[in-house]
Amino acid sequence: MTHGGASENEDDLTACEAEREPDPSDSLRTFGAVVQALREHAGLSREEFGRLVQFSKHTVESVELGRRMPDESFVERAEEATGNTGALRKAAKYLTRGEAGLAAWFRRWAKLEKVAVSLCTYECRLVPGLLQSEGYARTLFENRIPLLTDDQMEAQVAARLERQRMLYERPTVPFHFIVEEHVFLRKLGGAEVMRAQLDHVLDCTAPRNVTLQIMPVDSETHPCMDGPLRLLETPQGRRIAYSEGQENGRLIADPKDVRLLYQRYDTLRSQALNPTLSRGLLEQLRGEL
Numbered sequence: 001m002t003h004g005g006a007s008e009n010e011d012d013l014t015a016c017e018a019e020r021e022p023d024p025s026d027s028l029r030t031f032g033a034v035v036q037a038l039r040e041h042a043g044l045s046r047e048e049f050g051r052l053v054q055f056s057k058h059t060v061e062s063v064e065l066g067r068r069m070p071d072e073s074f075v076e077r078a079e080e081a082t083g084n085t086g087a088l089r090k091a092a093k094y095l096t097r098g099e100a101g102l103a104a105w106f107r108r109w110a111k112l113e114k115v116a117v118s119l120c121t122y123e124c125r126l127v128p129g130l131l132q133s134e135g136y137a138r139t140l141f142e143n144r145i146p147l148l149t150d151d152q153m154e155a156q157v158a159a160r161l162e163r164q165r166m167l168y169e170r171p172t173v174p175f176h177f178i179v180e181e182h183v184f185l186r187k188l189g190g191a192e193v194m195r196a197q198l199d200h201v202l203d204c205t206a207p208r209n210v211t212l213q214i215m216p217v218d219s220e221t222h223p224c225m226d227g228p229l230r231l232l233e234t235p236q237g238r239r240i241a242y243s244e245g246q247e248n249g250r251l252i253a254d255p256k257d258v259r260l261l262y263q264r265y266d267t268l269r270s271q272a273l274n275p276t277l278s279r280g281l282l283e284q285l286r287g288e289l
Helices: 006-016 024-041 046-053 057-064 072-081 087-092 104-115 134-142 150-163 181-185 191-204 255-271 275-288
Strands: 118-123 175-180 210-215 229-233 239-245 248-252
Touching (some): 024 057, 046 057, 046 072, 104 229, 104 239, 118 255, 134 191, 175 255, 181 191, 181 275, 191 275, 210 275, 229 255
Parallel strands (some): 118 175, 175 210
Antiparallel strands (some): 118 229, 229 239, 239 248
16 A cells, blocks of 8 residues: 555556566466476375485475475476486476465565665564574464465465575675564474574574664663564665554555654664674573573
8 A cells, every 4th residue: 555645656666566476376386297297207106206305295295286486406306306307497497486375465565575775674573574484484374363274384484485585695685673572582382493593583694784683671762662664775766664464564655654664763773782782682592492
């Protein structure tokens, strides 16, 4: 949704989305069908094939059914296991990394993220999606109400992990996160899941372009009490914001509203622990689990 100066704002947003990606489900299903056909031609069960490609039977099934995006190692090992025909390498070139598993209201923001020249995230509910470990993400989806099917859960987890590739594939884009301390104190999924999650956050925020600040629970002032917030700047220089609630998300493009949200974020940035102290706190919490 946008409001105020809608025509100008929509033009800018459209420019950001000029190269729209096709629905990824078709390319994933097609690739999966090729994998299955070659596997069966080789006389291999999914379990036998899984051992050869060093992935679980469940992962093989997810790839074959078009629910999961295969990584390069899967493609290469699958090629070797099926006779090095070259079919899988060629088919993999047409795989579309896209929106499968993303909530409908989040998809437009996800498109903008891919071309943003900077991205800022404030979270007060849970670890931001870009910083979630697979175990933490899976726990979130397992607790979703109404319950998700296994296929839906796998699609959600795969989409979240795929989206995280931005952190590594775009090393010159600054990613900044501010997360409330209590998010890391909640032992979501148990001590083992949270221990792995803290390790994952420390790994994700090690590169120079990824910065994390923690808002301490004992802070007596707070400029951003209205909920989570995401901010980005487009290649055209326009700043856009996004806020999310229960079963909905709102894209905010009106310059006056976005300016206010940037002011709140900048104030919050000045009040949160600096990156060094934030990492130290995470390491401390990690040691206490």
